[in-house]
Amino acid sequence: LLWGGAKGSKILVTTRSNKVPSIMGTTRGITDYNLQELPYKDCLSLFMKYAFGERQKKHPNLIKIGEKIVEKCRGNPLAVRTLGSLLYGTTDEHYWEYVRDNDIWKLKQTANDILPALRLSYDQLSPHLRQCFAYCSIFPRDYEFTSIFFIQFWMAHGLLQSPNENEEPENIGMQYLKELLSRSFFKDVRTLPNASSFFARESKHAINKRI
Structure with missing residues (x-):
């Protein structure tokens, strides 16, 4: 994994599971650090x-x-x-x-x-946004989405609704996406040449199991 890295390079692994440190070999001299609650x-x-x-x-x-x-x-x-x-x-x-x-x-x-x-x-999400969010559960954890893919995915399943019949579906989809992003359902947003990419949070799968 570090073949292309400079001498002294390190790997930082973050996890919410106690099993991961043992799998990574923290018992063999690799340091693990438990984050405490934010004050x-x-x-x-x-x-x-x-x-x-x-x-x-x-x-x-x-x-x-x-x-x-x-x-x-x-x-x-x-x-x-x-x-x-x-x-x-x-x-x-x-x-x-x-x-x-x-x-x-x-x-x-x-x-x-x-x-x-x-x-x-x-x-507090509107019914159509809940439906769009629920569709995210079919993708695996840590799946990287792009805004274009997500909007086209929702369009293909007929999930985009607007009281304005003349509004472009792409604009509606972007409004949906911005709303979900503002509610912290996705993370690590980065700008690409013609779109944005982001990851679904691990907790997305947990909450989808309960709805």
Whole structure:
């Protein structure tokens, strides 16, 4: 794997499974490092960035509700980012309280479980976006998509809907894709000459199993 690398090159492997380090041979002198939960202060800062942008001082009541939401994320930055993105642009206190007090937080979960946060974000998707997201589950984990492929895939299955009959399907598909990206259902977006590419998160498969 490192034949083309310079002397001293190293491989960095990240995983959420405890089995991977043993497979990689960490018991033979290879260092493994367990990431700890993100400190609450940093989680709150991350949440504020995605939920408010530059408008934090204008909504002190929402900030108080947001602090409780961040506590329930248990130091998981993806959960924090997902819910921050979900609440961005929304100033309805009742909606924020709905997210904070939702029964899904009462489900049994492990320390790093992000499914409650992702499920809350999924539940707020429109029906046609839920259907588009569900179709993603037929692809394997870590499959690299391109925006053009995804939009054409949705078009071929008749999943793109718009109240404006004159709107181009490609434009509708791009709107769908941007919405899913903003909800953190995909990751590692990079720009290509005529499109963008990205990967589906591992948690996408987990949440698709429950819907």
